[in-house]
Amino acid sequence: MDKKSDCQVCRGQCCRYFGLPIETPETPGDFDDVRWYLLHMGTEVYVEDGDWYLNVRNKCKHLQPDSSCGIYSRRPRICSKYSMNECEAISDEYGHEHHFYNAEQLEAYARGYLRAKRRQAQLKAARRKARQPQISRTA
Ligand code: SF4
Ligand code: SF4
Numbered sequence: 001m002d003k004k005s006d007c008q009v010c011r012g013q014c015c016r017y018f019g020l021p022i023e024t025p026e027t028p029g030d031f032d033d034v035r036w037y038l039l040h041m042g043t044e045v046y047v048e049d050g051d052w053y054l055n056v057r058n059k060c061k062h063l064q065p066d067s068s069c070g071i072y073s074r075r076p077r078i079c080s081k082y083s084m085n086e087c088e089a090i091s092d093e094y095g096h097e098h099h100f101y102n103a104e105q106l107e108a109y110a111r112g113y114l115r116a117k118r119r120q121a122q123l124k125a126a127r128r129k130a131r132q133p134q135i136s137r138t139a
Pocket of ligand 2: 014061062068070071072
């Protein structure tokens with residue numbers, strides 16, 4: 001299948017959502033903020049190369065019924081710079097480390113992440129304590 005027919009078959013998937021970078025959540029409060037995004041209709045959150053993104057599934061107003069662009073000569077630079085080579089719709093590679101489609105999936109991930117983080121902090125504190133010189137009180 002050539003590139004042109006890929007676009008015709010996919011019916012303009014790249015014009016049916018947009019992704020925005022968001023802060024990487026680290027704390028329970030951060031995760032709760034991301035959960036808020038996911039409580040809205042048409043939202044997803046994904047992680048790619050360690051960076052977090054909010055994905056909003058909402059089609060562009062100028063996508064035509066035949067999947068062409070209604071403002072092709074005036075389309076935003078994000079659209080004109082988009083290369084078929086980076087198109088994920090036709091790539092064999094799935095580039096997301098994580099993809100959360102709802103708040104429950106995020107909450108499950110957050111529980112595991114925060115538990116592991118707490119364990120790491122406890123281990124670090126224990127190692128720090130073990131390295132401290134022991135002071136003899138019997139001298
Ligand atoms: S660039 Fe990719 S997502 Fe966009 S219309 Fe073509 S195949 Fe579909
Ligand atoms: S402006 Fe055109 S190319 Fe850009 S998202 Fe809208 S329909 Fe697609």
